[in-house]
Amino acid sequence: MGDPLFNNGFDLGVVLIVLVKSLIGFTFVMVGVIFMIWFERKVIADMQNRIGPNRAGPFGLLQTLADGIKLIFKEDLRPDRADPLVFRLAPYLSVAPAFLTFCIVPIGGVFTSGQDGSVHLFGHTTYLQVADPPIGVLFLLAMSSIGVYGVMLAGWSSGSKYPLLGAVRASAQMVSYEAALGLSVVTVILMTGSLSTHDIVATQAGRFLDWNLVTTAVVPFVIFSIAACAELNRPPFDLVEAEQELVGGFHTEYSSIRFGMFYLAEFMNTITMSAIIVTLFLGGPSGPVLFGPQQIWPLVWFTLKLLGFLFGFVWLRATLPRFRYDQLMDLGWKGLIPASLVWLILVAVIRVGNDQDWPRVVGPLVGLGVAGAVFLLLLGALRTSATRRHDEAEVGS
């Protein structure tokens, strides 16, 4: 349980390894963000018959760097009516959780043939992830909730109406999709029996059929992906920054590198969320070792899966138009949350059935029965509320 790094006491070497791991993790995400921004702009340009950035460096690879330097040298404006302390704090509240979430993602390590994914460094044994807290996935949910504070406080402290409206939308959206996000994670935890991301990856090691994508039968994966997209405020769920309606949303009043930090946080979150999806459902770094040193391949597989998801997010952005606000809320509360609840019950009953040696058919049947009952209750509730709203409208008119 936990990172074996701390098993033999706590000395300078351990501290150094932790520092180096944090540094490498941070660099990984930062470099990832730089190239993700370039990748997104390039891919979306290709999809829209454009060329995309091609001026700074070969293929425009250094465009993000140039933009960053430009942002640093720009004037840092603060509106008169802004709350000075909170206004300055908000960007950090946005960036920090984005990076902290990435800390729990295992990015490498061999989990097959009896190994537990640990590596030996300078006489110490450790996992290839910055931290492996026993609460793992709970930490993810906690951090994504704190990310809402960054957005909310930024909007509120700007002392301006558009940021406030954007922030209200953002927090409502993020809070409502967090429920679906959490409920679909619970099915993964049910299959794994542990909250630790390391354990989640370890149980998926080996065959493709062991991946949680298969063991939880795709549905939680789909729900989690949609909810993650909404949680990231990326298109088609980018109502937060709907520039046609809200100027720039919660960061309208931000300029210079403070704006840059929100931008950074957004892309950091995209990378982190993709990494989390890969960890939870696609076996993290697991994959076949083809040739050469076996420690390399997990890193390669992880990066490839990550890239696949990052491309997916860009693809979504290029294809789908933005949701209307009521459609967004309908999808979240009436679609994703009931679906993930029903699936959770189904998985739970099958799991209990397996443990209790029920006959094979009983588990799914009981599960389906409960799910059906839940569904009917929900339908009744929705219909009742619709009727009441209709009556109210009639009374009102």
Add this chain to the structure above:
Amino acid sequence: MGYLAGFAVTFQKMFKWTPSGETVTVQYPKDKRPKPERLHGRHVLNRYEDGMEKCIGCELCAGVCPAKCIYVRGADNPPDDPVSPGERYGFVYEINFLRCIHCDLCVEACPTEAITESKLFEFSFTNRQDAIYTKSELVVGDDGRPQHLPWEDWRDGEDIPTSAWMRATAAHGAAIHEGEVAWSAELGYGTRAPEPAQSDADLSRSLVSEVREADSGYQSSDDAHGGGH
């Protein structure tokens, strides 16, 4: 496919599998889009094939200019070294391109086809003085091409044709005169080929014949009327 069809569209466009996926961006300063045939750019003052200037300093262009951006002063031609074939020539000729709206009314007004608009418009003046083109900058060079001023960005071929197109209000602008040479000969280019047909060949031909009939009818009735007296 329903909801998913859109994803196929964007995916195909990314790899340029369909003709609609071809990149439409032109890397502007490096590459340029072809310019429309009748684009209104900056003016030039044309010369005859023997090198004489066409401008006679009549100031009609200055008079018609709605933006009041043209300043002309005529002067008598020196008898021993005439600048233009007629009695007078344009002694001072200035166009302020900060005011010019490129309406082409000056071109319509010009009786000698001296002032025309080229397709050149990609200039970056660094001061207001440069924006006022004087006569020495407007007159075409000895090869008949517009002068390439330091702040102008244009490349070979973009200066053709400098004498623009048939004027809309000119007598020979009527469809009946299609196919006739309508422009006086120019230094460097000689006689320009007649204007291409206006749009649909059949349509214009039928229009031409209608106009011809109408014309001849008018002519004959006029004759008859005259004969009656």
